Amino acid sequence: MSDTRTLAGVHPVDLGDGVHAFFTTGAGGVSPAPWATAAGSGLNLGLNVSDDAARVAVNRSLAAERLGAPVAFATQVHGDTVIELGAAERVRWAAHPPPGSAGEGDALVTAERGLGLGVLVADCVPVLLADPEARVVAVAHAGRKGVLAGVVHRALDALVARGADPARVRAAVGPAVCGRCYEVPAAMRDEVAAAVPETFATTRAGTPGLDLPSGVVAQLAARGVAATRVERCTFEDPDLFSHRRAVAAGTTTGRQAGIIALV
Template sequence: MTAATGIDAIPADLGEGVRAFFTTAAGGVSPAPWAAPSGPGLNLGLNVSDDAGRVRANRARLGAALGGIPVAFAHQVHSDRVIPLGSREHSRWHAGPPPDTAGDGDALVTAERDLGLGVLVADCVPVLLADPAARVVGVAHAGRKGTAAGVVLRALESMAERGARPDRVRAAVGPAVCGRCYEVPEELRDEVAAAVPGAFAETAWGTPALDLPAGVGAQLSAAGVAVTHVRRCTLEDEAFFSHRRATTRGTITGRQAGVVALV
């Protein structure tokens, strides 16, 4: 819990001079169906029918928890596109009310200090990346399509263009739907596993599944990156927003985030 703002956050240690964490559903101003079990929710997604003013208030709380700096988000489209943010974008986010989006893409990278990068999820995998020596950070949204397309590897490539080295990069793979729960048709599992063998899985009840956190972790490890996992399943754990859980219940839900910044 971040005392100054009341948001619920799971810290990630990505090295000196880097602040990083994953939010849960709690600590915002959004009512049901975007609420947390304990009260109003920290819904950070603008595309889930919540009031935009409430979402921007929740994002302001997120920035306060990060140390009073703005957080940039992409309009995520399940691609492998990386959006680099430089000095122009830093000025844009600090000039006034933060823009709602940095553009269409599923990864953000920056070497700018005091500019947060955020990745929105509600079952997909949030990935935080940092090379504290080179002073470069990144985030990636790794859903089924993005994982198969190698979005985390594209983010690493963009970081390398800014001086990062994979053997110095630290990665945190955040809460997501787990392989025991993410049931998919067998053909779809085989298609994704052909590109990412580490994602091959079975559900707890013995049907075809995908383990996207394992697949993403395997991709990063193979690239030489040190990886840590927050092993909490968003479908099973009601502390998190879950698109699959909400769909089963016939409703909608919010989006939590992974966030990283150079400070």
């Protein structure tokens, strides 16, 4: 769905009629370094990375303006809990300034028109899901622990419980660290790959790695859901926030988001 509002660096995705969805990048907000990129002032949307809360509120307002609806975010804990949001939450998140969290969980689902759902990442996999016919959408935060816990499956279960058909569900898998850059101990790679074989990877240095985006795509395919994958690696792309890149540089960084709403 097209929209006249602009925000620097947004990567839109088509998830069907009546659904507005996009992934943000690190640019277009008001945060200074280290919560910014070379492209300019940063659109850091995370509250837990030492950025000033007032700046984060402005950045979230810019994202909501681009969406055309308030955007709810959860406190993500690398689990598989799904939080359902509805009319009361739409009113709450439309308040100014926006509240900090919709609760503790790693997936959000709603059938409420005009309420955005956001998933925060800086290397983990952001997943957007929609059934345009059933009029229900969801987001999921799929890091290593989330992929193992099946957070994407739980988000799909929540959609189905609200009338979605996996054959109709459309998914977008956003920018995340790729298998060439995500080095892990061999035992960790083996543990994750035993559950989700598609995550098995080898880094550029020839060391054990994990390809979480491929694992998420495989989990979706196992449920009959075809996914659009945004082929951008957060570690490699300087326009995106990367926790691993920041740690290597001895600093911190911001959080970008996948955002979706029924409109």
